Amino acid sequence: MRAVVQRVTKASVTVGGEQVSSIGRGLCVLLGISAEDTQKDAEYMVRKVLNLRLFEDESGRAWSKSVMERDFEVLCVSQFTLQCVLKGNKPDFHLAMPAELAQPFYGSILENMRSAYKPEMIKDGEFGAFMQVHIQNDGPVTVDLTSPAGPTDPKQLSKQEKQQQRKEKTRSKGPSESGRDRGAPRSKQDPSASSGAEGDVSSEREP
Amino acid sequence: MRAVVQRVTKASVTVGGEQVSSIGRGLCVLLGISAEDTQKDAEYMVRKVLNLRLFEDESGRAWSKSVMERDFEVLCVSQFTLQCVLKGNKPDFHLAMPAELAQPFYGSILENMRSAYKPEMIKDGEFGAFMQVHIQNDGPVTVDLTSPAGPTDPKQLSKQEKQQQRKEKTRSKGPSESGRDRGAPRSKQDPSASSGAEGDVSSEREP
Numbered sequence: 001m002r003a004v005v006q007r008v009t010k011a012s013v014t015v016g017g018e019q020v021s022s023i024g025r026g027l028c029v030l031l032g033i034s035a036e037d038t039q040k041d042a043e044y045m046v047r048k049v050l051n052l053r054l055f056e057d058e059s060g061r062a063w064s065k066s067v068m069e070r071d072f073e074v075l076c077v078s079q080f081t082l083q084c085v086l087k088g089n090k091p092d093f094h095l096a097m098p099a100e101l102a103q104p105f106y107g108s109i110l111e112n113m114r115s116a117y118k119p120e121m122i123k124d125g126e127f128g129a130f131m132q133v134h135i136q137n138d139g140p141v142t143v144d145l146t147s148p149a150g151p152t153d154p155k156q157l158s159k160q161e162k163q164q165q166r167k168e169k170t171r172s173k174g175p176s177e178s179g180r181d182r183g184a185p186r187s188k189q190d191p192s193a194s195s196g197a198e199g200d201v202s203s204e205r206e207p
Numbered sequence: 208m209r210a211v212v213q214r215v216t217k218a219s220v221t222v223g224g225e226q227v228s229s230i231g232r233g234l235c236v237l238l239g240i241s242a243e244d245t246q247k248d249a250e251y252m253v254r255k256v257l258n259l260r261l262f263e264d265e266s267g268r269a270w271s272k273s274v275m276e277r278d279f280e281v282l283c284v285s286q287f288t289l290q291c292v293l294k295g296n297k298p299d300f301h302l303a304m305p306a307e308l309a310q311p312f313y314g315s316i317l318e319n320m321r322s323a324y325k326p327e328m329i330k331d332g333e334f335g336a337f338m339q340v341h342i343q344n345d346g347p348v349t350v351d352l353t354s355p356a357g358p359t360d361p362k363q364l365s366k367q368e369k370q371q372q373r374k375e376k377t378r379s380k381g382p383s384e385s386g387r388d389r390g391a392p393r394s395k396q397d398p399s400a401s402s403g404a405e406g407d408v409s410s411e412r413e414p
Contacts (some may be wrong), residue, residue: 004211004349009339030349051296063298084350089258091270091350124297125347132216135345137340140284142237142334143209143291143298144351 001041002082002181004034007141013125014132021123028135046112058147071142077125078106095155108159208246209289214348218282220332221339223277228330233279239289239302248354253319284332285313
């Protein structure tokens with residue numbers, strides 16, 4: 001699971017010219033779910049988004065406070081293009097979780113975020129719709145997150161990060177306990193289906 | 208080198224309430240340079256940003272055309288926070304290229320982008336300034352790019368992508384030839400300096 005987290009002064013989503021969602025200060029999270037993601041990836045992402053220290057404290061000290069500690073909002077938007085693999089210059093999205101599985105999974109991630117923080121502070125886009133996401137990136141401050149349970153990430157982690165994760169696991173009191181054990185499919189996709197995605201299917205899958 | 212590439216309907220940068228830059232349809236590129244990046248990473252990034260097929264063609268076929276082929280614009284903004292390493296929930300930026308080296312390097316990347324496309328189509332933020340980056344993400348469509356010469360990336364590449372790169376290298380006629388061989392520092396940073404960055408230094412480094 002990958003997320004692009006942007007610190008924002010404000011952000012909103014419009015569909016067909018109509019505003020469907022908006023936040024003030026906080027985080028805009030573009031979330032890309034891969035076909036291999038499970039509840040563990042979701043728990044990591046919810047925990048990191050809510051606890052990342054991307055805000056200053058009251059005295060102006062940078063990188064001190066999380067979105068929850070500052071009582072700011074989160075606008076989360078599903079973004080399968082983050083699971084892009086480049087074939088030369090052509091993006092291919094066969095690693096993304098298919099929409100019919102991704103939609104309920106994405107919904108459960110939002111629910112976990114709401115129960116770990118406050119329901120009214122977590123806003124959403126419109127899954128599968130063609131949206132305009134208006135982002136006022138504040139700084140700018142942008143952070144890329146990849147869940148450690150993802151296929152590529154363990155190699156990216158420093159030793160220190162792994163130790164940190166173990167520590168966090170042992171003292172875990174995050175949204176993980178309350179989360180449903182969804183158990184998204186770990187199995188490989190049908191290779192014929194994914195090869196079909198190179199041409200028409202990837203073209204069909206509009207943002 | 209990492210980049211978050213967002214397809215936009217429009218985008219602009221304001222500093223202190225005044226607009227310093229703006230584009231219409233095209234790409235907003237947030238670019239994070241690591242201390243280990245060299246001219247090779249820069250060449251990859253320039254080539255991918257300009258040639259990535261993130262736009263539809265005239266008949267509406269998605270993922271067909273690049274920003275250059277559609278004659279759209281690019282707003283590029285330096286974003287060292289993309290070189291973030293998490294220490295628990297605290298971002299640490301000691302992997303980012305120090306600003307005094309990153310500024311001329313970033314400048315050379317913009318120049319390469321301008322000479323590979325058209326100078327007037329590549330807009331910039333204001334290096335080191337506290338900016339508001341207004342992004343109207345169109346879709347949304349967001350792609351994460353990591354240059355293959357970067358420290359973590361080779362493990363992320365599929366076999367197919369590596370083959371593709373070799374192919375591209377042999378028929379290379381991108382901006383690489385015209386680019387200056389800048390030779391950014393490959394040496395490790397002073398460990399005392401980077402450990403100092405955990406607390407005060409990372410706080411000092413405002414976006």
